[in-house]
């Protein structure tokens with residue numbers, strides 16, 4: 823996520839309310855994503871794959887896993903604050919961009935959503 827910043831920088835005050843997924847490749851934690859729900863509406867946060875393991879399909883595996891998880895939970899919607907430079911990645915999974923945009927920690931973000 824932010825490889826040059828301390829671990830505390832990716833901790834969220836809501837972390838204990840979320841479900842956290844880790845993808846292990848060759849017994850090494852290689853990708854992570856966290857899911858938070860408010861009723862039937864789910865948000866994923868902190869999707870990240872180790873820099874040296876990006877573009878190998880692990881991000882796709884994590885996305886497919888949480889999409890299945892949301893369907894099993896009967897979620898009606900999944901959304902995220904997407905980095906603008908990653909939005910093409912989310913289009914592949916059917917997400918649409920909204921008009922909500924903001925700038926934080928050196929990145930431009932856009933809210934993206936997917937209805938089930």
Ligand SMILES: CC(C)(COP(=O)(O)OP(=O)(O)OC[C@H]1O[C@@H](n2cnc3c(N)ncnc32)[C@H](O)[C@@H]1OP(=O)(O)O)[C@@H](O)C(=O)NCCC(=O)NCCS
Pocket residue numbers: 823869870871872875876877878879880881882883903904905907908909910911914
């Ligand atoms: C974004 C991220 C999670 C994607 O994971 P990944 O394992 O690299 O992605 P995959 O290998 O599954 O890529 C699947 C497809 O999306 C494309 N893709 C991956 N990252 C992309 C990006 N940032 N922008 C546009 N396309 C991207 C790949 O080229 C691939 O395309 P293809 O199917 O045409 O070959 C990962 O690159 C990452 O951790 N980036 C740094 C942190 C970050 O930006 N997190 C997201 C915050 S919103």
